[in-house]
Amino acid sequence: MREVKISLVGYGVVGHGVVDVLTRKRAMMKELGLDLKLISVTDHTGTIISEDGIDAQKILGEKTLTNVATSSMKGKEAIDAIASDLVIEVTPTNIVHGQPGLGHMEAALAGGKHVVTSNKGPLVVAYSRLKKLAEDNGVMLKFEATAGGTMPLISLVERTLVGNTIYGIRGIFNGTCNYILTRMAEENIPYTHALSEAQDLGIAEADPSYDVEGVDTAGKVVILANALFDMNIKYSDVDVTGITGVTPEALALAREKGYAIKLIGDVPALTVRPTLVPVGSPIAVGGTLNSAAIYTDLSGTITVSGLGAGSIETASAILSDVVSIYRTKRIDAIF
Numbered sequence: 001m002r003e004v005k006i007s008l009v010g011y012g013v014v015g016h017g018v019v020d021v022l023t024r025k026r027a028m029m030k031e032l033g034l035d036l037k038l039i040s041v042t043d044h045t046g047t048i049i050s051e052d053g054i055d056a057q058k059i060l061g062e063k064t065l066t067n068v069a070t071s072s073m074k075g076k077e078a079i080d081a082i083a084s085d086l087v088i089e090v091t092p093t094n095i096v097h098g099q100p101g102l103g104h105m106e107a108a109l110a111g112g113k114h115v116v117t118s119n120k121g122p123l124v125v126a127y128s129r130l131k132k133l134a135e136d137n138g139v140m141l142k143f144e145a146t147a148g149g150t151m152p153l154i155s156l157v158e159r160t161l162v163g164n165t166i167y168g169i170r171g172i173f174n175g176t177c178n179y180i181l182t183r184m185a186e187e188n189i190p191y192t193h194a195l196s197e198a199q200d201l202g203i204a205e206a207d208p209s210y211d212v213e214g215v216d217t218a219g220k221v222v223i224l225a226n227a228l229f230d231m232n233i234k235y236s237d238v239d240v241t242g243i244t245g246v247t248p249e250a251l252a253l254a255r256e257k258g259y260a261i262k263l264i265g266d267v268p269a270l271t272v273r274p275t276l277v278p279v280g281s282p283i284a285v286g287g288t289l290n291s292a293a294i295y296t297d298l299s300g301t302i303t304v305s306g307l308g309a310g311s312i313e314t315a316s317a318i319l320s321d322v323v324s325i326y327r328t329k330r331i332d333a334i335f
Contacts, residue, residue, distance in 0.1 A: 002326060003035045007082050007113075009075070009104050010090035011043035011065055014118050014318075017311025018088055021319055023056040034326055042078045047071040049082060075100055076107040086114040086325070088318060089122075095219050095235055098125035109133040109141065116321040118145035118314050120219045124235055127226045142321035143227075147220045148173065149290055149308035150317055155324065156304065157228050157294060164296040166228060170266040171283050171292030173220045175308035176204045176211040177243050177263040181274075182286040185251040185260065191244060203288060213242035214263065214272040221265045221272060229268050241273040260284045 008018055022038050029036045037053045046069030048054060059068055071078070079087055087108035091101045102122035108115050110133060117123075122130060123143055134141040144154050157166060172178050176198060183194040195212070198204035210216050218238040225231040243263050254261050254276055262284065264275040277284045282303035283291040290308035293301050307313045 001030065001035050002033055003037060004086060004322070004326065005037050005039045005084040006086050006088060006322070007040040007042070007079065007084035008038060008088045008090070009042045009079065010088075010092075010101075010119075011041055011059075012090070012092065013311045014090040014314050015041070015043070016060060017313075017315035018090060018318055019054070019056050019060060021312060021315035025319060029323070032323065034323065036322065039084055040078065040082045041065065042074060044074060045069060047073045047078045047082075076103050079104060079107045079113070080111060084113060086116065086322065088322070089115060089117040089119050090314075090318075091119055093119050093121040093219070095121045095124045095215065098122040102126055102130075105130055105141070106133060109137055109139055112137050112139055114139045114142070114325050116142045116318050116325070118143075118318060120146045120216075120223060123226075124219045124222045127223065128232060140325050142325060143223070144321050145314045145317035147223050147227075148292060148304070148306065148317075149175070149310075150306035150313045151290055151292060151304045151308075152306075152317075152320070153224075153292055153294075153304060154227060155320070156302070161294065161296060161299060161302065164298045167295040167297065168266065168268060169224055169228070169292055169294050170264055170269075172262050172285065172290050173217045173265045173292070173308065174211050174214075174263060175288035175290055176208065177214075177217070178286070178290070178308075179203050179288045180212070181243060181246065181251070181261060181263065184246070184248055185255060188248045188252060190248055191246060212244055214240040215242075217263060217265045217272045221267055221270060224265075224267045225270060231268060231270075233270065237270055239271045239273070243274055246274050255279070 040049045043065050045064045045066040048070050089104050098121040101119040180194040218240045259276040261274050262277045265272045283293050285291045285305050291305035293303045
C-alpha cells in the first residue's frame, strides 16, 4: 500500500468538492493500492493540519477555515512547512498574472511535490516555466480539470491516442455559454433573459463576463495549445469573440438551415468565436455540457463530451490526475 500525503490549497467550491471526493473514494483508492491521506487544507484564513488525516465532517460544513484552522499559515508558507507528497491547488483563477496559484505551484514543484490543479491562470501565464520546474525537480504537474472539466481530454491525447498525430481540437469549453445559447435557441428568448435565468440557477456568476466574453474558453485554448501542441503561446495570441452579440433571430435562422450556434474554441487556429455547427454534429451538445472533437491521422475524429463545471465533477478530474501520477511512477519503476 502506497501512502500519499496530500495538501489542499484553496477551499472554495472546488476545494469542498475535493475534500468530499477524497473522503468518499478513499476505500476505493485503497483497493488500487493507494492510501490518499489529506493532511492539510489551506485557505486565505489559515490552515487545518492533521498528520492522521483531516476529518472531513469537521470542515465540510464550513464556508472558510476561520473557525477550524489549527495554524495561521497560508499559501506558500503552508506548502513549504507541511510534509506532503502532493499539492492540489484550487484557488481562484487569474489569467493576467496567475496569482496566487502560480506562487503556490512554484513553491510545491520546487519543493519536490507533485501538483494537481484546476486553476487555469498559472498555466495560461507560465506553462513552460512550470513544466520545466516539474522536470527539474523530478515531479509531475497534472491539470486535466483546467481544460475540459470532466472530459478526459488531455489524458486521452497523451495516453490513449499516443502514436497519433493530432491535427486539431475544437469544441465547446464553457458550460455557461452553452446553456445560454441553448436556452436562447429553444425558447427564442434574448441573451439578457437567458443570462438572468442562468444566474438564478447558479450556472452563471453575478459577473458573467469571464464566461460570456470568451475569456474562460480562450484560457483553455492556450492550455491545450501549449500542453498538447507545444505552441508556446500567450492569451493575447488568441482571437476572442464572446456570445453577447448573438441574437434569437440569428439562432432561429441558423436552425432553419440545420445549424446551431455554439461558442467554439479551436486549436491550433487559436480562435474563440460563435460558430455555426451542424445540428447533427457530435459536438453540438446542449445545456451545460462541454464537447470536443480531436482530429487525428490514425484514429480519425474522436469526440468526447461531459460536464464542464461543478465541484464534484471537477474533483473527479482531479482525483483521476492524482491516481495517474502514482500509476505512471509505478510503471516507470518497473522499467
